[in-house]
Amino acid sequence: YTYPFTNSRENEKGSISVTKEDHEEKKPPAMMRCNTKETFAAVIPPDMVVLLVGNNEYSPGTGFPPLSHCGDDVTLLERLLTECCKVKKENIYKEINITADRFKETFIKIIGTLRQKESFLIAFSGHGARDGSLVFTDGSRITPHALKSLINSFSNDTILLLDACYSGNNEGPLEQWEDTSYRDNCLRIYASLAHSTAKEIEYENDYFYHIKGF
Secondary structure, three states, X not given: OOOOXXXXXXXXXXXXXXOHHHHHHOOOOOOOOOOOOOHHHHOOOOOEEEEEXXXXXXXXXXXXXXXXXXXXXXXXXXXXXXXXXXXXXHHEEEEEOOOHHHXXXXXXXXXXXXXXXXXXEEXXXXXXXXXXXXXXXXXXXXXXXXXXXXXXXXXXXXXXXEEOOXXXXXXXXXOOOOOOOOOOOEEEEEEOOOOOOOOOXXXXXXXXXXXXXX
16 A cells, blocks of 8 residues: 555554554545656656657548547647656657658658667557558558568667557558568557557457467
8 A cells, every 4th residue: 555544554664554444444545645747857858759640630532530639649748758758849749630751751850860879759649550550641551561661770769659540450460561570679559549459350360369279
């Protein structure tokens, strides 16, 4: 337990223990610690460059409806990174409602200026296709293979955050390019707010039969 209850007492090691009476009486915590701006004041600024992408306005004919809050994701992440993680604001590139060509152009521009010890965080919020491709506002796409090629074209520590449907298929049963994998120092985080998993596929298939013995 991390909260000091009314009847809590410190043990000999100085940590908090909760008495039986606390459980029985179900008394609320007397104090809770909340992080504030002052808490993050001591954070050491990371040597990091960031690319934030949020696509809301998908064109008619792409087969993908407009989204509402992907641009808000960019705003929220920028604030989190600058205020809590102390990333320099000038190191954050924001792209809203862009095409795949624009993404690649900005991506290549950034990695061309990365210093040796700088890390690179890429966050994409928008639609995703079933094969794991990232879908852009004009319907253009970046396939998992193409994304891996971009990531593997430089060696800096990298964080890849994909908040898109089927994003987990970047490395799973639907990835067709088995000769390509992400380099070891690339942390991948896949998410999907629309479904319970980032793969959104049925488990009754050959891939899961072999790895899980279904």
